[in-house]
Amino acid sequence: DSGVTQTPKHLITATGQRVTLRCSPRSGDLSVYWYQQSLDQGLQFLIQYYNGEERAKGNILERFSAQQFPDLHSELNLSSLELGDSALYFCASSVAVGRTGELFFGEGSRLTVL
């Protein structure tokens, strides 16, 4: 158990819909990261927050947005869903924002868009 909690574990929805994925980081961790993992793209970095502020951005689509709340939990919002958005979405947390720090990953949210 990494200490990172993600909900829901599985989600099935239709194209055009909007979903919200939730992440609670490990106690004491200030940084939250979101990654998308698909068979053809591997683990792709989406966005990182540190203590409520956006710190780094990857190839996150404009239809996707995220935020980190004062209690440090984070949400990833995916809208106007397309078939290609079907993937595993991972949240990870770390103590700080340094490059050598360990990332602790949750078990992921599996999104299926039909």
Place this chain on the structure above:
Amino acid sequence: TQLLEQSPQFLSIQEGENLTVYCNSSSVFSSLQWYRQEPGEGPVLLVTVVTGGEVKKLKRLTFQFGDARKDSSLHITAAQPGDTGLYLCAASRSNDYKLSFGAGTTVTVRA
């Protein structure tokens, strides 16, 4: 294009054999990490290497960071079925906090 290129993509070996997985890039990194991911779970950190030429050992796993800090390798001695999983390398460029992952090597150790 991927920042980190991993090879081979798939590796299937018999229990007791040795294996090596590679992670290469044209970029120089201040550090590089190796993670292992098992089905249905998130990646778990195995090691972080920081110094060029550094070699770290974790039981039967040996990690090496290239002298130029552009590449790394993971060697497993006498592989066991419990070593089965997806091995991922990850790194950040010196001017970027974004941690990028390679596509991974899927290792299967047959009993």
